[in-house]
Amino acid sequence: MAKRTSRRIGFSFVALGLSCLLLTHWPAPAGAQSGHIALLRIDGAIDAISARFLSRAIGKANDDGAVLIIVELDTPGGRLDSTRDMVEGIIASRVPLAVYVSPSGAQAASAGTFITAAANFAVMAPTTNIGAASPISSLGEDLPDTLARKVNEDTQAFIRGIAEQRGRNAGALEDTVTLALAYSASEAVELGVVDFIASDVRDLLAQLDGRIAETAAGTVVLSATGVPVREIKKTLVESFLTVIADPNIAFLLLSIGSLALMAEFFSPSVFGPGIVGVLALALAFTALGQLPVNWVAVALILFSMGLFYFEMQASGVGVFGAGGVVVFLLGGFLLFGGFFQSSLIPEPAVEVNRWLLGSTTVAAMGALLALLFLIREGGSADAYAGVAEARLVGSYGVALSDLSPSGSIRIGDQDWIATADEGKRVRAGGDVRVVGAYSGGVLKVSGVPPESGSTPSE
Numbered sequence: 001m002a003k004r005t006s007r008r009i010g011f012s013f014v015a016l017g018l019s020c021l022l023l024t025h026w027p028a029p030a031g032a033q034s035g036h037i038a039l040l041r042i043d044g045a046i047d048a049i050s051a052r053f054l055s056r057a058i059g060k061a062n063d064d065g066a067v068l069i070i071v072e073l074d075t076p077g078g079r080l081d082s083t084r085d086m087v088e089g090i091i092a093s094r095v096p097l098a099v100y101v102s103p104s105g106a107q108a109a110s111a112g113t114f115i116t117a118a119a120n121f122a123v124m125a126p127t128t129n130i131g132a133a134s135p136i137s138s139l140g141e142d143l144p145d146t147l148a149r150k151v152n153e154d155t156q157a158f159i160r161g162i163a164e165q166r167g168r169n170a171g172a173l174e175d176t177v178t179l180a181l182a183y184s185a186s187e188a189v190e191l192g193v194v195d196f197i198a199s200d201v202r203d204l205l206a207q208l209d210g211r212i213a214e215t216a217a218g219t220v221v222l223s224a225t226g227v228p229v230r231e232i233k234k235t236l237v238e239s240f241l242t243v244i245a246d247p248n249i250a251f252l253l254l255s256i257g258s259l260a261l262m263a264e265f266f267s268p269s270v271f272g273p274g275i276v277g278v279l280a281l282a283l284a285f286t287a288l289g290q291l292p293v294n295w296v297a298v299a300l301i302l303f304s305m306g307l308f309y310f311e312m313q314a315s316g317v318g319v320f321g322a323g324g325v326v327v328f329l330l331g332g333f334l335l336f337g338g339f340f341q342s343s344l345i346p347e348p349a350v351e352v353n354r355w356l357l358g359s360t361t362v363a364a365m366g367a368l369l370a371l372l373f374l375i376r377e378g379g380s381a382d383a384y385a386g387v388a389e390a391r392l393v394g395s396y397g398v399a400l401s402d403l404s405p406s407g408s409i410r411i412g413d414q415d416w417i418a419t420a421d422e423g424k425r426v427r428a429g430g431d432v433r434v435v436g437a438y439s440g441g442v443l444k445v446s447g448v449p450p451e452s453g454s455t456p457s458e
Contacts, residue, residue, distance in 0.1 A: 036229065037069075037227050038232050040054070046083055048290045050078070050086070053234055058095070061095050067095065067223070072102045073101050073106070074107065075109065075115075078110070098121035100125070100198065101116060102200075103125055105128065107130070109132050109182070113173070117162045119166070121208060123207075124197055125199065126199065127185065130188050205224040208224050244283055248353050250288050253283045255301070256280045257281035258301065258305040261278070261305075297333075297334040298335065303327055304327040306324075308324040335352055393435065396411070396431060397433075397434065399428050405420045407419075416442075416443050420446060421446065
């Protein structure tokens, strides 16, 4: 019954995943798209996901015949490489694009400064701010002097190039990099950093009507009054990636997936852990691909699972288990931080929450110790066994691998995980007798001397 339930859970996960995949590719209703204004919202840190969303939205607006693209922006900052991609897409757009720092109280800090300045029209809502674009490390710390000079010069050239392209105040924009200055909406307009202030989208469109924009397709005179506004939203995939591309969620998925796969090795007759492990790891690596991850730390976490596995195979609790805990902690601590990535312009630090790291380590240790107890110290193992496992007590089988003390055996036409008493090694091919059973499909066995004449039960 337990195995059937596990299989059903596993199949449910697969069905859910396939359903989500089909929904993400479900075609949108067709309709007349020409002669409209495309509106999209970017809210949060600038990363690979927001860069891909903007690129897709600009492509869609260009293909659908939009007359204007409005990007409502509210960001604390983001990655420099993603910012460059977004600026490149904005400048290459054949449709005029306006970045609107909105709503009131929003900000276009650090990366948002570059994105706003790159637009054909830079607009801010009242009580918003822009600026503070000095490069810092991925952990929010100042860069070393030599690296700071190199990165600052590169970033200054980047912001100057944008200012020259769009006819903005290069000096004021450069000060956001060199002096980490930030400007209110009225200050930004006065200094020529942005074009004007608009109370809402309707006010923005009224002020844009009749203005001239230089695009990749040439000069365009805007006619924005009475034109319908259509919002471009994130796809289900983009929204899902936004959720899982969180350092803590990615770390949890990586940990759960690794532990589930390790459990599958010790309970191959149970279908659930393997499927959960594969799905969790697939989601984990998808999430990690969107973040400034240290792949050496990922390797350390996976290596710690190998140490835990060897601890299960070794007699006694010692070096492998302790080493696995240390390596797991080190991998979680170093998982993010951009050790092998380009530097960032200011953004919230990308790292695993220390409390989450500690509690996950404790949980992993608890699961390891519980499994070790069941395998090695079970005593009255039948009390923990399922019905199917308990019925096998007294049966005979053949060792498929060395039991030292754990390994696999075959009883009839079924394979099981088994463990022998410590110090009682059973060689592969030797006869064994089931003397106890644990939950999770683990059997306790003893070797059968060849002269006993016993044969495995069918």
